[in-house]
Amino acid sequence: MIWKYLRTMNHRRIGIMYILFGIIYFFRAGLDALFIRAQLAIPNNDFWVFQGEKYNEVFTTHGTLMIFFVAMPLLLGLMNIAVPLQIGARDLAFPFLNALGFWLFFAGSLFFNIAFFINMTPEVGWTGYTPLSRAEYTPGAGTEFYVFGLQISGLGTIFTALNLIVTIMRHRAPGMKYTRMPLFAWATLITSFLILIAFTVLAIALYLLMFDRLFGTGFFSGEEGDPIFWQHLFWIFGHPEVYILALPAFGIFSDIIATFSRKRIFGYPVMVVSITLIGFLGFMVWSHHMFTVGLGPMANTFFAITTMAIAVPTGIKVFNWLFTMRGGVIHFTTPMLFALGFIPSFVMGGVTGVMLSVSAADFQFHDTHFVVAHFHYVIIASTILGVFAGLYYWYPKITGYILDEKLGKWHFWTFLIGFHLTFFPMHITGLEGMPRRVYTYTQADGIFLLNAASTVGAFLMGISMLFAVWNVYITHKKGEKVGNDPWNGRTLEWTEASPAPEHTFEPMPIVDEIDAFWFAKIENRSLATTLAVRIKPLEQETIQPFFIAMALLVICTGLTFTWYWLTIAGAVLLFSLLIVRSFTDERESFYGKEDPYE
């Protein structure tokens, strides 16, 4: 089976692998969080080894993993599985590229995680600020694992974004106009554009940092360079990244709230416009991460205003979700509970976001636990609750089983309570003067009880994940298959079998309105179908993407330890593979040896 998955190009299998590794890293990064909280539980604590160096390594790993190797793959996994099914595509437009994108993510994450086992974990924070991340201040190979890990996996993410854009633009079912597309597909489309721009900027930043570290250039220090350049580049990536994480979750919640309120989404056009607007404004706010670096009054004011502006489209979405529920019949299933937990939690994170945009007040908030509270509120409430909601919701499409509802509710409540208990007190510890990324505080700081509460909450979140694990185990042990449409859904994925078969949409449904499947159901008719459709993107089992990604891994290992012979060997391998790929034509098995159009 592993051999099959290594060579697969199928969107559902690739999605499963994304999710699987996302969850594995979620447990590792979660464990890191527990180490952090254990060390901060009491004043002047000496928990195990987590003071100074090890503590710095642990928060760097926690942040980097959670953003790049947990949130990203979990969302990309869900997109991979659900979006083609939602829009009537029979696979992603470029199956080979999709496999390559996944294996690049895998190679990058593997590279980053290896650092721990050879005791070279980076300790520059997930933001990798220069000049601390330059070779003078962090000699040794640690930071290279950060640079190359993100570089390789970022390349994969760009490929997948391209793939999703083409798929959504070119492979929709007949009649599935842009105005009839489910909101998760819309969010995926906008997110993919954000990825395309933001991850390219990150790639450039990392590339320059690589030159600074390995070859002594001076992009980020010295006469010509400036450490601020890194911050600009990083946040031009970093802020859109926040929306790359949040928008798909908004899409998931929109579909789930509509499904379980038994009502179409309220104000669909405005929902689409606000996703687009958030994506657009997301590129104009990056310097609100830099209010304290002395950009001057003009920049501080401008970025305060743009940041406030972004609250407007976000607010619109919140009210539209609320009014979707109004007049509906709300079914409290596990996915819906996660969506309901999201709304108040996310609003709490949103309002602290507006407070942070007030730049003069941000001089106090900046780099304290108040900020830690804020971004955990928005990212956990949107991305993590969104991913859980999506996993419970689409689990039948992924595996053919439905997760146990009772355990799902235990998971939800313990997670939600643990989450608020962990992060709410941090607003106050931040205002009490507790900076981020410190491993200790004193009794005199008067923040012991609040920190202790955070620690208890963190462990409660840890326990809640055991319910999730137990749930998966029980569900698979029981092994009760479900039908096509266990949730009484509204969109096309529920017309297909659970789990989604290799060859989907045969015949292809014709979409005549939004939520077409739902309205067909209540009118007791079935969707019209057609056989005259675009052929399925061709796919073939091949090991090439895996080896291409591994070749890049070899190159980066060589660069990290300045074993240039290894780099050259890796590069030779990579170019040979690219040549082999150029002479591979999957169409041959379909059309025969000769090109019929010649």
Add this chain to the structure above:
Amino acid sequence: MKKIVWLFMLIFLAGCNITVLQPKSETASEQAFLINFSFWLMMIVVVTVFTLFIRFVYKYRFTEKRKDDLPEDVKGNRKLEITWIVLPILLLIVLAVPTIAITYEQSAKAPQDRKKNGVHIDVIGKQFSWTFQYENGKKEMNRLVIPEGEPIIFHLTSEDVIHSFWAPKLGGKVDVMPGKEITYEIKKPEKGSYQGKCAEYCGLAHANMTFKTKVVAKEDYQEYLIQESQ
């Protein structure tokens, strides 16, 4: 849901003795005002959303009686949607006005004229200590002494990585950059002893890079300047 409301009460009650909300200088007072002002404005949003949320979730929940109900097919409502576009914009304008006013005045600036009225102090950050240099050339490490009631103008530079200078009760933080001087002004500090710390992660002993600040009477400050540094 009650739990969350209760927690908000807690932040309000705890607000009575939270460090940055008990400012000890004019600069920090303005910042505390903005924090309080934005907090209460945002509470309007939170209360509105929570009220609607609780009402809708309760009223439209699934019950046995409503098992076979088919909700009316509502596409949207232009008037309502315009309402929640316009009202937040108004709310944000109310917030933006004091924000701009105070930010414009307080933002750290490029190097200023050293002749500007006030007490000028050079702050040099270095892994993992602070050096304060006074106008007469006196230097001291990890201990800052300033006179009360005067404008204090800090000239900040770093010898290595980025640090951030922060004395929570006296004002917000400002980054200390290598190769570039930034000035930051704290107005009218009040007498007392305050904690100071580095707020930008700067490496191994970042957590221990702290300093003590003492605000003293003007005469005591003059006397301090001529004392030999210990």
